[in-house]
Amino acid sequence: MPNGSSRSTDLQFSGERFSVEYRLHGSAADARRRADLLCIDQTVEAADHVIPSGAIRDQLLGRVIQLEALTPESHRAVVSFPIELLDGTMSTLLHMIIGMAGLQGQIRVTDLSLPDAVVSRLTGPRFGSRGLRDLLRVPRRPLICAVLKPLGYSPQQLAELAHEFALGEVDLIKDDQSLRDHPFCRFEERVARCAEAVAKASRQTGKRCLYAPHVSGPWPSLMEQAAKATQAGAGALLLCPGLTGFDAMTSLAQLSSLSLPLIAHPDFLGSHYVTSDSGIAPAVLFGLLPRLAGADITIYPTYGLNYPISEQDCRQIAAACRRALGGCPPILPTAAGRMTASRIREMVTLYGSDLVFILGSDLRREPTHLRSACLDFLRLVEAETSPSP
DSSP, rough: EEEETTOOOGOOOOOOOOEEEEEEEEOOOOOOHHHHHHHHTTOOOOGGSSOOOHHIIISSSEHHHHHHHEEEEEEEEEEEEEGGOOOOOOHHHHHIIITGGTTTTTEEEEEEEHHHHHHHSOOSSHHHHHHHHHHHOOSOOOOEEEEEEBTTTTTHHHHHHHHHHHHOOOOOEEEEETTTTTBBOHHHHHHHHHHHHHHHHHHHHHOOOOOOOOOOSHHHHHHHHHHHHHHTSSSEEEEHHHHHOOHHHHHHHOOOOOOOEEEEOOOTTTGTTTSSEEEHIIIIIIIHHHHHHSSSOOOOOOOSSSSSSOOHHHHHHHHHHSBBBOOOOOOEEEEEEEEOOOHHHHHHHHOOOOOOEEEEEEGGGGGHHHHHHHHHHHHHHHHHHOOOO
16 A cells, blocks of 8 residues: 555544643744644654545644743643553653653653543552551651661661661651662662561551662562562562653552552653753653652652752642642652751741651761651651641
8 A cells, every 4th residue: 555545544533632731942933843843753753745644644643732932932832642642651651742852852841631531541659648648657747768878788787777767766768779689788688687677666666667678670670579578578669760661660559469659769860850941840750750650759859959950840749749630649749868857847838748758868977866866857847747736
């Protein structure tokens, strides 16, 4: 059959569409050209003469439904696509929103609008913020998460550190993202020792504390690690979707045999957001995407440090974690990155009580007082978020 005359009339589309909001940089003419190209490059990626008339041209291609100037050199475009181009996987969603456009530069994804029919096919979090709170029996105040580091510690040293953190009544203890299956700190031994140490401390305090080991590597070994961590008594899992793929997180969230909360770490995602005129805006990258993929907690840099992220970015990430999204439960944003007690009020003012504090290394300046330092941080959080009498 000749080049473009395939039976596009056989295609059936519901007419329901999802939309992607882009920030396009350049003149008005540049913005119009880029918006029109998005309609083609994010779908058929073919020259105009190859696109047949009928359903492919009329329904399958993207449509520019809004294009407005924000400044003479910055424009907001909203492009819609048929929902039939999505298949319920995160990889296809990422391909559709910026797969080919990401190669061009000066195009930035700033928001997604997904119909309930699309959201229902994506995994979403197993627990969400409410389910995680119920699991920990912490109904209102911000949660507190400690970090096992540095790389180079033995499994026994990390277990002793985990024990002290848990005696300090933190809610979660996660591996540092640098911890893998190193010859000097094997995954199985580390997880077994740390899970046992946390369980022992929890029996002493009477408080639940979840240990989240970092699972990584190719999918078969990642799934094996997740299974071994579950058997060893881990209470959650840490994953870096920038390294493993967002679908790896989805796969873990779907496993009925797993049933553990998932924490998304931003390792290797930085290049998607650090250039303000390209890539993916933080609210989408650290808010919507981890939530749709199945994370219950999303970690990202906090403003005010040496990261190119603003207070407004962090506010928008939190909004993306919480906004109505079909049947997808809200998840917990974080205050992370060398977090100290001096910023508790600032973070609570920004986020409210529905957040997780990732403790910084400042609390470890006096190693013999680690337990009391954690308890002090907890008391300050409780005081800052307790209802006024």
